[in-house]
Amino acid sequence: MTDIALPTTTPASLRTMAGIEARRLARHPAFIVGTVLAFGILLLMFFIEEKPHLGDLMSMPVIPAFFIGLTSLVATARLTRSTEATAEAIGTAPGSEGRRTAALALACLVPFAAGAAWIALMLALVSVDGVHPYEWWFGTMPDWQVWAILAALGPVACMGGGLLGVLTGRWLRFPGAAAVMVVVVVAIDMVGQMPVTYETTSELRLWVPWAMFHSGSESDGTSVLFAGNAGFYLVYLLCLCAAAALFAIWHDRAARTARLRMAIAGVVIVGLAALALAMTTGNEDNHPSKPIPYKISK
């Protein structure tokens, strides 16, 4: 049996609890399998690619978002419920519920780090063969826009998956809630953006938690960069992440302080403002690239 002495000062004990939860998350089978798959698919794509360069780079962050983000959702939902099972059974669990939730939310930096490492590896692999001059990438679009898209759809989406799992674990108590949430997120993401993405109102897709900014190659060798401001979309996603963490903490009645209410109100206001700015600024229309010859379907 291992004795864990938790420090008595609040920030130190939260840090310790977050460290424990981060290690539990990093060792969770769902998270490990998802992360291995995400990195494995990236390496496979690099080694089996027959074309001169890796392509459709701006749509590739869907891989970590799906495999790391959604498996983190499953893992953190189960971790959240597992701590509560102890509290319900014997009435003992470290700290208050709000503190345990905050620690779990901080542990979601693990999937964020995994997503960031995935993007770093992708950049390294892309630099080996370079990119086609017509590819949407650094050089054909502003650098900040590339970084914003990569950050929002990669590491931030991974962290968001984990935080949604914490929220699910706190508020939904029926068995299989995490599985249902995975399907709901994927369905909302598809249904929320597919009908408008190729229309003149493409920017209306940006309310979904994982919005496409790049189409993937069309049969004529072009690919489309979709409308909207990626920088503000990144801010919107960070607000969604913060809102998920704060609403999960809100589940603890003792934690419902004026400060928490102010924080939730602030995040909602900033998030809505960022969403409005993401929809109304940046690229006004969808931009097709010049055709890349080797991508033209015969």
Next chain:
Amino acid sequence: MLVGWYLRRAIPWVALLGCCAGALLLVVALDQWPTSALVLLPGLVATCAAAAAFCFDEVSLPVVEVTPRGATWRRTARLAASVVPLGVWTLFVLVDPGDLPLDTSAWWVVGVAAIALTVGLAALASRRSVASPGGSLASAAVMVVISPVVISAFLGWDSLYPIGEFGSGVLTFWLAVAGTGALASLVALHPGVGD
């Protein structure tokens, strides 16, 4: 009659029917936005498979394991509950939401195979004294069923789902999945130590 009485009390119907309700919402979405079929159809398969994962959840497993009727009767009765997600899936395929130009018999095979494998794994977990495999298995089933959509899109591999034609390789794959599920169920129902 006794089987019905047992199933009414033993199956976590809220979770099982909740997943079926989720599938129903996906059907409505598919009917409304048929262009999203590429993801919504596998999502539909995933929710039905997730529902099937709860057929063998037994919170009081250590208690009921030693009852005179035995585990084989219990597991056989629970296997009958998988008719619910199977029926829901069959109904969806017959309704054909969105009037998509689909090979309905091929999609039916896909759903039946996914449900059969999930039920088989749940039965095996129950045999190995896992009290509530449903939650974990449902999450795993959802991820496994949806992930081929992402993988095939990026690696350029043929889809595992009959969006276009149902090739013989893909048919063989799904028949193998169904066969594995049936085998797992048979193994789980076979009387063992303590049965």
